[in-house]
Amino acid sequence: MKYPAMVRIKQNFNTNSIQDIPEAVRREIIKISPREIIAPGDSVAITGGSRGIANIAIILAELVSELKKLGAKPFIVPAMGSHGGATAEGQKKILEHYGITEETMSAPIKSAIEVVQIGTTSDGVPVLLDQNASRADHIIVVNRVKPHTDFKGDIESGLMKMMAIGLGKQKAADHYHNVFIRLGYYHVLTTVAREVIKQCPIAFGLAIVENQKDETEIIQAIPSEEIEAVEQALLVIAKDFLPRIPFDPIDVLIVDQMGKDISGAGMDQNVIARTVMRFHQVPSNPKITRIFVRDFTPNSDGNATGLGNADFTTKRLVDKIDAQASYMNAITSSCPEAVRIPPYYESDREALETALNTIGDIAPQKARIVHILNTLKLEEMMISEAMIPEAEQLDHVSIIGSPDQMAFDAQGNLISDL
Numbered sequence: 001m002k003y004p005a006m007v008r009i010k011q012n013f014n015t016n017s018i019q020d021i022p023e024a025v026r027r028e029i030i031k032i033s034p035r036e037i038i039a040p041g042d043s044v045a046i047t048g049g050s051r052g053i054a055n056i057a058i059i060l061a062e063l064v065s066e067l068k069k070l071g072a073k074p075f076i077v078p079a080m081g082s083h084g085g086a087t088a089e090g091q092k093k094i095l096e097h098y099g100i101t102e103e104t105m106s107a108p109i110k111s112a113i114e115v116v117q118i119g120t121t122s123d124g125v126p127v128l129l130d131q132n133a134s135r136a137d138h139i140i141v142v143n144r145v146k147p148h149t150d151f152k153g154d155i156e157s158g159l160m161k162m163m164a165i166g167l168g169k170q171k172a173a174d175h176y177h178n179v180f181i182r183l184g185y186y187h188v189l190t191t192v193a194r195e196v197i198k199q200c201p202i203a204f205g206l207a208i209v210e211n212q213k214d215e216t217e218i219i220q221a222i223p224s225e226e227i228e229a230v231e232q233a234l235l236v237i238a239k240d241f242l243p244r245i246p247f248d249p250i251d252v253l254i255v256d257q258m259g260k261d262i263s264g265a266g267m268d269q270n271v272i273a274r275t276v277m278r279f280h281q282v283p284s285n286p287k288i289t290r291i292f293v294r295d296f297t298p299n300s301d302g303n304a305t306g307l308g309n310a311d312f313t314t315k316r317l318v319d320k321i322d323a324q325a326s327y328m329n330a331i332t333s334s335c336p337e338a339v340r341i342p343p344y345y346e347s348d349r350e351a352l353e354t355a356l357n358t359i360g361d362i363a364p365q366k367a368r369i370v371h372i373l374n375t376l377k378l379e380e381m382m383i384s385e386a387m388i389p390e391a392e393q394l395d396h397v398s399i400i401g402s403p404d405q406m407a408f409d410a411q412g413n414l415i416s417d418l
Contacts, residue, residue, distance in 0.1 A: 001353050004365045004384040005403035011246065011379055012396050017215035021055045025062040028206070028221035037203050038138055040071025044203065045136035047162055048095050048109070050080035052261030052299065052376070053144045053208060055216045057099035060142065063206065064107045067140075075108040076100065077133050079141075079166030081173035082332035083260060083303070085325040088112050090301075097261070097299040115169050119199045121191040125179055128172040129200065138203040139167075141227070145207050145234040147242055149269040150280040153186030154232045157264075159205040159222070160193035167196070170332055177334040181279060190228070197224055209234055212243040214376050243378035244271060245370055246394055247387055248286035251359045254352070254371040256416055258306060259297030260329075265338065266306025267293070268375040276308045277335045290355040294348060294414065296320055297374065305329045308340035311358075312351045314413075318344045347412030373418040380418065 018024045038044060044067050046060060053059075060076065067074040076095070084090030092111040095101070102109050110132040118134065119127040133139050141159045143166070148156035155161075165173050172192075179188050196202065202224040209218035218237070222230045245253075258266040269275050269282045272291060293310040295317050296302065302322030307313065318341060330339040345351040356364045371382035383391060385403050392399065407415040 001356065002365050003406045004367055004369060004386060005405055006369070006371065006382040006384055007388060007403040008380060008382055008400040009391055010398045010400055011212070011243070012398060013212040013243070013379060015211040015213055015215060015217065017211060017213070017217055018219060021058045021216060021219070022062040024219045025059055025206075026066060028219055029063070029066050032204050032221045032223055034066070034070055034203075038067065038070050038072050042072050042137040043135070044072050044074040044138045044140060045130075045133040046074055046076045046140045047079035047142050047166060048076045048100055049143055049162060049166060050078075050083040050091070050094050050260060051144060051264075052098065054210055054214055057104060059206070059208065059219065060100060061105055063140065063142065064105050075110050075132070075136075076105060077130050077167075078109070078111050079130065079162055081165045081168065082170040082329050084301070085322070086113060086170035086328050086332070090325070094301070113169050115171050119195045121195055123183060123191065125188065125192060126175070127192050127195040127199070128168040129196065130167045130169055133167055134200070136201070138201045140203050140206060142206040143208065145209050145231055146238045147235070147270050148185070149263055149265040150277065151185040152281055154235070155186060155190055155228065156235055158231045158235065159207055159227050160231060161189050163196040163202075164189045164192040168192070170328070174332045177332060181334065194228070197227065202227075207231060207234055209238050209241065211241045213379050217241065242270060245286055245372070245378060245381070246397060247368070247370060247383065247390060249368065250286055250288045250370050251362060251367040252290045252292060252352070252355050252369045253288050254369065254414070255291065255293045255310075255374060256372070256418060257295055257297045257374040258293050258310075259300035259374070260303045260305060261297055261299045262374045262376045263306065265309065266304070267291075267309060269309070271375040271378070272309065274309050276337045276340065278337070279334070289359045292351050292355050293317065301325060303329055304341075305333070305338045307342070308338050310342050312355050313342055313344045314348060314351055315344050315346050348414040349408055349412035352414075371416070371418065377418075382418065
């Protein structure tokens with residue numbers, strides 16, 4: 001098959017990332033007068049999530065340091081629902097991938113899957129909380145605020161979700177995802193989180209917003225009673241910051257990496273505008289005929305949630321799938337279709353040729369192909385020659401270099417430097 005030549009492009013994002021992360025954390029904590037909330041000797045549980053949040057280890061380490069200056073006794077609890085195979089060791093391992101260990105944090109990491117019920121919503125939904133966090137004098141909720149991959153609302157992915165799903169562990173995630181079908185994501189997440197704030201000693205929240213380059217743009221400490229309102233405002237900003245593929249339609253999207261550290265759905269469904277999950281909501285554009293996923297991220301631990309959104313993949317990816325972790329996550333989320341395995345091939349060349357043979361009566365050399373690293377890193381990407389005129393019309397896009405033929409190694413796999 002004769003492939004189209006590809007050229008690298010760069011999206012020129014207007015960003016203002018935080019240069020001194022520790023200083024930003026210190027500044028925000030001072031704003032909420034922590035000595036009026038936390039007394040010397042108090043124990044403080046800090047949430048640690050499963051997403052690949054930029055600078056998260058630095059942020060948590062500085063938070064621990066500031067709490068120790070108050071004479072407090074901080075510790076970190078994994079707050080990630082059913083991830084890590086819904087085991088204490090599995091969730092601790094996920095934190096280790098992000099550099100969050102007892103040594104780097106200078107604080108204990110208390111990982112457990114046991115929960116206690118601390119209340120009930122007006123709909124009769126039990127509100128569950130990590131057992132270790134329930135024993136702390138205070139809880140600090142740390143998370144990134146960003147658009148959710150599955151639903152739209154004034155509150156999506158952030159501190160409120162962390163309190164409901166993250167701190168509720170596998171038992172809560174399993175129950176809530178079933179209740180979502182009846183009551184809706186937004187309603188369940190907000191009513192459960194409000195009950196957590198009401199019943200638990202939430203000292204404050206620490207919200208993070210990232211820009212289009214996957215860099216930390218905002219860190220904001222929020223008093224517990226203001227978390228919902230402030231998170232709504234931060235979500236508006238986060239939606240503006242969400243990076244996107246600036247082309248529509250696309251015949252074939254090549255994705256080098258998928259993984260839970262990239263998105264809860266492996267690939268951000270807001271970016272690919274696609275979902276096989278029957279209860280999920282996604283944008284209507286861009287229209288992508290075929291998606292070819294080449295591999296997992298190094299930190300995926302074989303969690304294949306979201307692979308069902310792909311049309312083609314590779315045997316090397318399939319061989320890395322951890323069925324137990326993948327099934328636990330998908331079943332807990334009431335989305336068994338998320339881990340469906342598409343046709344897979346020994347090499348990228350075979351998968352790509354098959355994809356190009358299923359896009360309609362379009363010659364491969366004329367196909368509109370976009371090649372990205374993953375759905376989180378979209379500053380630079382490769383596009384096929386047929387798309388160059390369109391790229392030249394976009395004010396925020398620069399074409400880097402000249403078109404060149406796709407390169408494959410001896411095993412028939414794409415050589416990518418994205």
